[in-house]
Amino acid sequence: MNQDLMEPVPKKTASMADGPGSRMLPLRESALLLDIDGTLLDLAPSPSEVRVPPKLATSLSRLLARTDGALALVSGRSLSDIDRIFAPMLFPAVGGHGAEMRISTESEAVATHAPPMNPDLIRRFAAIAELHAGILVENKGYSLALHFRKAPDTEQAIYHAVSAIRADLPNAPIEVLPGKFVCEIKHSGFTKATGVTELMAHEPFKGRRPVFVGDDVTDETVFAIMPDMKGLSFSVGRRAQGVDGHFHAPSDVRAWLARLLDDERAVAE
Numbered sequence: 001m002n003q004d005l006m007e008p009v010p011k012k013t014a015s016m017a018d019g020p021g022s023r024m025l026p027l028r029e030s031a032l033l034l035d036i037d038g039t040l041l042d043l044a045p046s047p048s049e050v051r052v053p054p055k056l057a058t059s060l061s062r063l064l065a066r067t068d069g070a071l072a073l074v075s076g077r078s079l080s081d082i083d084r085i086f087a088p089m090l091f092p093a094v095g096g097h098g099a100e101m102r103i104s105t106e107s108e109a110v111a112t113h114a115p116p117m118n119p120d121l122i123r124r125f126a127a128i129a130e131l132h133a134g135i136l137v138e139n140k141g142y143s144l145a146l147h148f149r150k151a152p153d154t155e156q157a158i159y160h161a162v163s164a165i166r167a168d169l170p171n172a173p174i175e176v177l178p179g180k181f182v183c184e185i186k187h188s189g190f191t192k193a194t195g196v197t198e199l200m201a202h203e204p205f206k207g208r209r210p211v212f213v214g215d216d217v218t219d220e221t222v223f224a225i226m227p228d229m230k231g232l233s234f235s236v237g238r239r240a241q242g243v244d245g246h247f248h249a250p251s252d253v254r255a256w257l258a259r260l261l262d263d264e265r266a267v268a269e
Ligand SMILES: O=P(O)(O)OC[C@H]1O[C@H](O[C@H]2O[C@H](CO)[C@@H](O)[C@H](O)[C@H]2O)[C@H](O)[C@@H](O)[C@@H]1O
Pocket: 035, 036, 037, 038, 039, 042, 043, 044, 045, 046, 047, 048, 049, 050, 074, 075, 076, 077, 078, 138, 145, 147, 149, 179, 180, 181, 182, 184, 216, 218
């Protein structure tokens, strides 16, 4: 069998749980869709403290070229934040949990579903941070994240306060997204899954087999649509429901990405 046509199959190793193993993906037929925090990058005490390992930057750039541009970052972060983290590199991306999209490195970012959140709502939700100095507000304009990694005991109080505001505004088109030590309030009507579906309708993603890797609750919307798209999904940390396999940690995802390039080189030589 041509190595280039081999599919990733679950393979148990000590470090990678049942991730795709060391077998290669047919990169010219695949679309690599990669979550950022907790998947590509190790989690950090605050959003601005994440670090992109130089080897990861190299792998992503080379994979972008090897997939003819069909590699995208799929994140809850805004596109401007994604670009700041990965600067000077630029990648196709779905940002803000599906609120924004950039199909190629040459195209403009498009705010597909990002109506600005009502300023009064932003102000009310942001005021919840006054509960504790350790609560960090991340205002994305179209959504607001309340981070409590530095004040984990405030989780219940935060959700309670958010519920109280929502009860006051039962018709507001907003939803609450729980994440890792974060409670995010965003417009309803879009998710990472709607973002990925839109992205996959465009060249160079169109017609390829999506391969999604994610770790968080919000990534479950994408895990759920992969079978219908004839795609593959892998979770990080825990084994999420319906995935094809999982990695132990972001370092294992990074090692797998590097190995994809090595495997292709081996076939080419
Ligand atoms: O969809 P992702 O790319 O996984 O982004 C999810 C959220 O990631 C960021 O917050 C998380 O990572 C921080 C840095 O490691 C960490 O301090 C925080 O506790 C995590 O929740 C980001 O700030 C959010 O906007 C994203 O929605």
